[in-house]
Amino acid sequence: MPEFKPFRAQKRMKALMAGHFHGVDAASRDPQRRVAWCTSVGPAELLRSLGFEVYFPENHGAMLGATRKAQEYIPKANAAGYSPDICSYLTSDVGAYLAGETPLQQAYGLEGVPRPDVLVYNTNQCRDVKDWFAFYSREFGVPLVGVNSPVNVGEVTAEHVAGAVAQYRALLPALEAAAGQRFDIDRFREVLALSADTSRLWKACLWKARHRPTPLTFFDACILMGPAVVLRGTPDAVAFYEETLAELDERIAAGVAAVEGERLRIYWEGMPVWGKLRDLAGFLGELHAAAVVSTYCNSWVFDAFDQGGDPFEAMARAYLDLFIARSDDAKEEIMAGLLADFAVDGIVYHDAKTCPNNSNTRYGLPQRLKERTGVPYVIVYGDLNDLRCFSEEQAKTSIEAFIEQVPAGGAA
Amino acid sequence: MSARPLYLGLDLGSAWSKAVLLGPDGQVLARAARRTGMRFEDAAGALRDDVLDRAGATAADLASVVSTGYGRRNVPFADARRTEISCHARGAHHHFPRELDLVDIGGQDNKIVHVRRDGAVANFLMNRKCAAGTGAFVEEIAHRLDVPLEELEPLAEAATREITLSSFCTVFSATEVIKLIREGESPGNLCRGIFNSVIARVVEMGPLGGFIVMSGGVVAAFPVVARILAEKTGAEVAVAPHPQHLGAFGAALVAREGG
Ligand code: SF4
Numbered sequence: 001m002p003e004f005k006p007f008r009a010q011k012r013m014k015a016l017m018a019g020h021f022h023g024v025d026a027a028s029r030d031p032q033r034r035v036a037w038c039t040s041v042g043p044a045e046l047l048r049s050l051g052f053e054v055y056f057p058e059n060h061g062a063m064l065g066a067t068r069k070a071q072e073y074i075p076k077a078n079a080a081g082y083s084p085d086i087c088s089y090l091t092s093d094v095g096a097y098l099a100g101e102t103p104l105q106q107a108y109g110l111e112g113v114p115r116p117d118v119l120v121y122n123t124n125q126c127r128d129v130k131d132w133f134a135f136y137s138r139e140f141g142v143p144l145v146g147v148n149s150p151v152n153v154g155e156v157t158a159e160h161v162a163g164a165v166a167q168y169r170a171l172l173p174a175l176e177a178a179a180g181q182r183f184d185i186d187r188f189r190e191v192l193a194l195s196a197d198t199s200r201l202w203k204a205c206l207w208k209a210r211h212r213p214t215p216l217t218f219f220d221a222c223i224l225m226g227p228a229v230v231l232r233g234t235p236d237a238v239a240f241y242e243e244t245l246a247e248l249d250e251r252i253a254a255g256v257a258a259v260e261g262e263r264l265r266i267y268w269e270g271m272p273v274w275g276k277l278r279d280l281a282g283f284l285g286e287l288h289a290a291a292v293v294s295t296y297c298n299s300w301v302f303d304a305f306d307q308g309g310d311p312f313e314a315m316a317r318a319y320l321d322l323f324i325a326r327s328d329d330a331k332e333e334i335m336a337g338l339l340a341d342f343a344v345d346g347i348v349y350h351d352a353k354t355c356p357n358n359s360n361t362r363y364g365l366p367q368r369l370k371e372r373t374g375v376p377y378v379i380v381y382g383d384l385n386d387l388r389c390f391s392e393e394q395a396k397t398s399i400e401a402f403i404e405q406v407p408a409g410g411a412a
Numbered sequence: 413m414s415a416r417p418l419y420l421g422l423d424l425g426s427a428w429s430k431a432v433l434l435g436p437d438g439q440v441l442a443r444a445a446r447r448t449g450m451r452f453e454d455a456a457g458a459l460r461d462d463v464l465d466r467a468g469a470t471a472a473d474l475a476s477v478v479s480t481g482y483g484r485r486n487v488p489f490a491d492a493r494r495t496e497i498s499c500h501a502r503g504a505h506h507h508f509p510r511e512l513d514l515v516d517i518g519g520q521d522n523k524i525v526h527v528r529r530d531g532a533v534a535n536f537l538m539n540r541k542c543a544a545g546t547g548a549f550v551e552e553i554a555h556r557l558d559v560p561l562e563e564l565e566p567l568a569e570a571a572t573r574e575i576t577l578s579s580f581c582t583v584f585s586a587t588e589v590i591k592l593i594r595e596g597e598s599p600g601n602l603c604r605g606i607f608n609s610v611i612a613r614v615v616e617m618g619p620l621g622g623f624i625v626m627s628g629g630v631v632a633a634f635p636v637v638a639r640i641l642a643e644k645t646g647a648e649v650a651v652a653p654h655p656q657h658l659g660a661f662g663a664a665l666v667a668r669e670g671g
Contacts, residue, residue: 376535393482394521398538401497405533 005258007216009244013226016240020230021108027053028114034179035116037136039129040229041299041322042122043147043168045195045315048233049188050179055114056230057132061089063103064096065274065385073099074386082135087128088354088385094135118178120171121146124325126357145174149320154327156320164316189311191233196305196314198232201241203301208248209292210342213257215248218268218291219281220258228300263288264406265343267375269295269335270350271358271384276392283396287403293342295323295335296358324357328365332372339375346406347377348399353389378402417475418467421663422459423496424452424483427519427547428629430660431459433467434668442466443657452483460489476667480659492671496659497525497536503662504625505531507652512623515614515641516658517630519547524617537618545613547630549582553606556586557599564603565634571604573597576612585609611640624649627658 027033036052038044040059047054064070070088073095078084080098082091096102097113104110119133119142130146137144147167150160172183205224208215216224224244231237266284268291273280284291302318323334338344347369351361360366366377378398382390418441419434425448433442442463448455456479464470471489479487480499487493496516504514505527514525520543525536543549554561575592577585592602610630624647626638632655642649652658 394538397482397495397497401495401533401536404495404498405536 005256007220007224007244007247009224009240009247012240012243013224016231016236017226018108019236021104021110021114024053024055024114025108025110028116034118035114036175036178037116037119037133039121039125039133039146041125041319041324042120042129043171043315043319045191045233045311046168046171046175046188047120049191050175050183051181052118052179053114054230055116057093057136058089058129059226059230060096060102060104060113061093061385062274063107064092065089066277067103068275068387069096069101069103070275070385071387073101074388084354084386084388086354087126087132088383090128090132091354092385093132097136097139115140116142118142118175119144119146120175122149122319123147124149124151124319124322126324126355128357143174143178145171147171147319149325151325152327153320153325154330156317160320161313161316164320165310165312168312168316185311192305192311192315194235194238195233195302198228198234198237198241199300199302199305201238201245202228203298203303205241205245205248206293206297206301207341208245208252209290211252212265212343213259213262214265214290214292215251215256215258217258217281217284218266218294218297219272219277219284221294221297222272222277225297225300232300257290259285259288259290261288262290264290264345264403266291267293267335267339267342267344267347268350269347269360271296271352271355273350273382273387273390273395274385275387276382276390279392283399287400289403291348293338293344295360298338299323328360328363328368331360332365332369335369336373339369339373344375346402347375348402349377349379351379351381353381353383354386355384358384376402376406416469416473418464418469418473419664419667420460420463420474420477421499421660421665421667422456422477422479422481422487422490423499423657423659423663424448424456424479424481424486425496425519425659426482426521428656429455429459429481429483430657431463432657432660432664433463433469434664435467438665438668440661441469443654443660445656448483452486453488456483456487456489476671478663478667478671480663491667494663494666497523497533497538499659499662499666500627501525501527501533501536501662502531502665503658504627504652506661506665508623508625508650510623511621512625513620513647514625514627514652515620517546517610517614517626517628517637519629522546522614522617522628524614524620526621539613539617544580544582544585545610547628549585549613550606550610550630550634552582553577553586553589556589557593557602559599559603561633564606565636567600567603568607568634568636570600571598573601573604574608575601575605577605577609580613607634607637607640610637611644614641615644620645620647622647625652626650627652627655629656632656 036047070092076095077091304317380395444462479490484493522539526534
């Protein structure tokens with residue numbers, strides 16, 4: 001097995017994540033403070049500006065996947081009417097709730113998941129998040145509000161942005177009521193600026209993988225992205241990525257390779273298989289293949305935060321620009337750019353059974369992109385959390401056979 | 413290197429494992445197959461001893477061993493390992509040195525490998541997770557029909573009507589068969605339907621070209637599937653010599669070429 005080279009930053013990240021969960025937990029117990037649950041690409045900045053501690057159920061879903069606890073919980077949600085065919089973050093999370101358990105107990109000593117005062121979604125990624133939050137709205141008797149976003153969008157137009165801005169503004173009365181304070185646009189601007197910094201730094205970290213050999217892989221990035229998801233809009237996240245970036249520069253200067261003898265550069269398309277993250281990292285490492293770029297980790301890069309002007313417009317555009325919400329033509333364009341930027345030799349598409357939204361294999365995109373760029377691809381069938389849908393042997397054989405065929409240093 | 417360099421290819425499949433032993437000039441000295449059983453290591457060792465025995469050779473004569481198949485990582489005495497995709501392609505190219513699509517129907521999975529004229533793999537497809545259209549599917553449905561496997565093909569030859577089981581799922585296909593039996597469908601038509609379904613699952617995996625080579629245990633036991641594939645695709649269809657051993661043969665060729 002190849003040697004893993006953990007980042008110094010991971011230690012700091014652990015402390016940061018612990019601080020995050022304890023912070024939300026403390027707020028949920030304090031009658032003076034409020035907790036909002038938010039989707040991972042929802043309007044977290046708006047919520048922070050209103051003084052909410054923000055909790056992200058998808059992050060919890062990923063923890064359930066990574067700890068493989070999802071296997072115990074998914075069937076409980078299935079039995080309660082949430083199909084095995086829908087988002088397995090949702091079914092893992094709802095199942096854990098029904099079981100009265102959470103990995104937060106063991107990892108951070110929390111009694112349970114911190115209760116929300118309001119639930120805020122954005123359907124830019126999928127409808128599942130709304131149904132997921134609706135479950136908790138019924139359970140806890142707290143308001144559910146959110147934004148219904150256009151999906152399958154080619155070019156994001158001024159009309160799209162105006163529509164989203166109107167929806168965000170319309171949320172304000174409900175959010176102010178839940179927050180117990182008035183909205184302050186200057187505070188919103190400040191939070192957005194911190195998110196912009198986080199995003200810029202996170203992108204810079206990911207872009208270090210353009211170096212040969214890459215100092216980090218997709219699998220490292222899946223771990224390191226935690227703060228970009230749950231802490232964006234805070235100074236802590238900014239400081240964290242400044243440090244991470246410096247560490248990556250150090251690695252490059254010292255010639256440290258994430259994958260010894262890097263031979264092939266891979267694009268990982270689609271969700272991680274959380275329960276097999278480390279395993280797949282080792283497997284690719286053994287084959288001297290480095291997953292240098294991914295759609296998934298890039299999903300928390302929001303260039304539009306930086307556009308200046310009306311903060312509502314900047315946020316609206318950032319959350320509309322999102323890869324997952326775009327048309328196949330737009331996705332093809334974005335991917336073709338990344339393939340060239342990162343000098344990719346081959347693409348591994350993960351078709352995740354329970355997340356059609358993040359599976360870009362079903363409408364001929366891999367075939368078209370290969371036609372256009374010549375970069376070969378392979379599709380593996382699995383899932384983000386539900387390992388019942390993942391045939392490890394078959395996936396590994398597909399990847400290994402693919403790597404046996406792909407010539408290094410250029411398209412086939 | 414031994415005085416009599418021999419080359420061994422081992423294909424450790426999910427249901428069956430196969431071995432091919434090549435002599436110094438690449439001639440086939442022995443072939444063997446056995447049920448894989450619980451331990452790949454044991455199957456690999458037994459197959460090695462078996463082919464060496466048949467060739468009157470010993471382990472000391474082995475210059476190189478290449479393993480392939482699901483159990484390829486579980487052969488402690490292998491010098492190299494390759495996926496079954498590469499080995500099947502290598503074997504097919506040896507027999508048919510032209511552009512081809514290899515269709516391998518195995519015990520639990522199907523694959524299509526597009527092999528270029530120069531022997532390189534252009535791309536490949538494997539079936540998804542389930543066993544629909546594989547050897548396991550044929551066995552399961554035959555079991556439901558209570559027809560011994562060796563009678564399937566003669567019965568299918570007597571079919572008077574073309575039926576195809578439409579379900580992707582082996583269990584649902586079995587239910588479909590029961591419904592057809594209830595409706596009075598003849599055993600011949602049902603058996604033909606099993607093979608039609610196998611080919612339907614293959615054809616829907618991806619595009620196939622004008623020349624197809626078939627391998628794997630299913631075509632070895634039921635050559636009728638090659639005829640059905642030719643009818644369904646209009647392509648020229650050849651069956652690889654010793655179709656069940658093509659992967660092991662390819663592995664042995666890889667061993668002889670230096671792993
Ligand atoms: S995008 Fe996919 S994984 Fe994420 S919440 Fe929606 S269905 Fe689940």
